[in-house]
Amino acid sequence: MSKIRGSFVVIIGLGGVGSWATTMLVRSGVSKVRLVDFDQVTLSSLNRHATAQLKDVGKSKVDGVKQYLSSVAPWCQIEAQNELWNEGVDGDRLLSGSPDYVIDAIDHIPTKVALLKRCKQLNLNVLSCAGAGAKQDPSRVQIADMSNTFEDPLARTIRRKLRSDGVGIPVVYSTEKPGDVKLLPLPEEEFAKGKVQELSAFDDFRVRLLPVLGPLPAMFGLAASTHILLSLAGKEDYAPLPVKNRPKLYEKVFRDFHKKEGKPTVYGSNEPICIDVNQVGYILDEIYNAKSALPPHNTLSRPALVRWDTSKPLSITNLAAMEYKDAQHHYGSLLSQCEGSGLLVWGQEAQDYFTRKSKEVEKDLKALE
Template sequence: MNIDFHNHRTQLVLTALAASAATAGLLSAYTTHARQAKRIELDREVRRALASKPGPSTSSEPPSPHDIEVRERRTGTEQIGRHVGLEYDEELVREQLARNYVFFGEEGMAKIRNGRVVIVGCGGVGSWAAVMLVRSGITNIRLVDFDYVTLSSLNRHATATLADVGTPKVKCIERTLNQICRWVQVDARVEIWRKESGSDLLDDADWVIDAIDNITTKVDLLKYCHDKGIKVFSSMGAGAKQDPTRIQISDISFTMYDPLARSVRRRLRLLGVGSGIPVVYSTEVPGDVKLLPLPEEEFQKGDVKELGVFDDFRVRILPVLGPLPSIFGLNIATYILCELAGKPISNPLPVKGRKKLYERIYRDLLHREQKLLGETLK
């Protein structure tokens, strides 16, 4: 196709196209510049707000974000993310959550951002659930755990570093959540959940996540939520497992092969709770992995149960492959986000019926092939 560049109409069209391209480029550049300017101004306001708080200072200049982080890690203060009275630009919030808005839509994201989640147990499973819930738009989250970060926590915890060893797990997660999303409201409770005083921690929750590894407390929590009509999602055993393809979401009544799920299911039935609690668990049959042994000198000191932090809590280390608890936590976060947004996962496939389902699909496939080919297939 030949274009006559000397034609007056052609010149007008080309001029219009060039002008449109130039205008689009200028608008894009202006938008990018405006967003960068907002980010810079917001960072300045944050630094001014933090610098105005009482505390030792050797310089008249506001501290840099790096200095603030180092100071917090060393002294245990909670300066990062504590932007009291400082509003985060809604345009920046929506940009940070843009992919989620595309997926869930305006109405779904409004429900997510207004949702309140309580996580009881903030180790390998709970920490990953917390991080992904906040990254996806949850604004109000409460973290409940009495435990502290240890060196052995670092192979699976979502936020802990070497600098966090010896600090409460909930405080470690709180700091990271505030760094990810400046608008998040985190209520970190360094305490253990007890059924006698559980209402203060749970009654305002839209969803509760049970990531407790003590069976007595776990059953108490699930029973309490069931009786009070509080939605709860429970994590079963991620320890001593290695196959991520066997991780499932189902109702507690459909669980199988998981020793912890079996014990929880039986205890709940005795308490009158047979179903209605979604869980994440693994159908992998545990192998010959066992609890790490205690040194002989510990047994010589007397009853090893006295070494536990609380009664009924294990005193030996359960071998855990780091990626598995994270997958459990991500399953939980995904399920709750979809439920809050009104876009629930459609009928998670119970493992117990999967074999029969495959057999039915196979028979249907054979029948269709017979009709198409007009002959009997074996």
């Protein structure tokens, strides 16, 4: 408890997730917190916010949370910063004071990625929170290293942008398979007014609402605060659950791929196998989302990777995911036709899909240069 009471935590983003994380950190004894958010309480957020009341609509989120928690724990030093975190001097100021932990509960992806990278550069402990919107299964909420998440679309996007920088960043996320919940349409009267872009808080920030089941953001925030409390207290017997055998799966897919590409009867037998296990995971989960490159793009039960075009060199941009039995057919058919693209076996629709995915890989590679 003395370690927890002597700690300092910065929470960036005071919506449904961040407000709950803050509330439980303060209630659990953390004696100093810095709250950072530029936004105000909205009517639509009352189903999930930890402290906001109807009378708080229109009020600064950080001021509202500070006022509430000051009545709960008047001894806690609560610093409220009603501003947007951004890169540069101002952003570093909001991370100053040697915090023991930083919580990233930001909705805006570019800002989220920039914050995580900066925390890594400053050697600050940071925990990220992925998307709680459109989720409905509380049993799927878990904590893992950012590099090992799966299923969660927001976590996947962040992981792809961070790549190696994501290693060592714990994240609260959901392994629930994405459903058909979409952004709510913008009311026609807003289009009639014109200048829809002015509804956005800032450039490239979405203006439409994503439906949110109230308890789920709270669960994300409670998971985040629990992880931080146990980490601050130095609980050596605490460790998040391991990821669902993904490393073992990647190794198996890699072995199968190596056997196929390494045989003398298969194209590329004189080339080095320049694909490693990490790249197998990247292609399988980041690019193809554990689904087949072949229509109708079903979730893979026994995944495999193939060289899509056997007339071209083996490279990370020339890989496609599909079922193991389809991979066998892929190589067998192309061998019987000497060499060529998967277009010859699977048709134009599959070829177009592969081309789009290959361009995604190229875009990621350019971002890392």
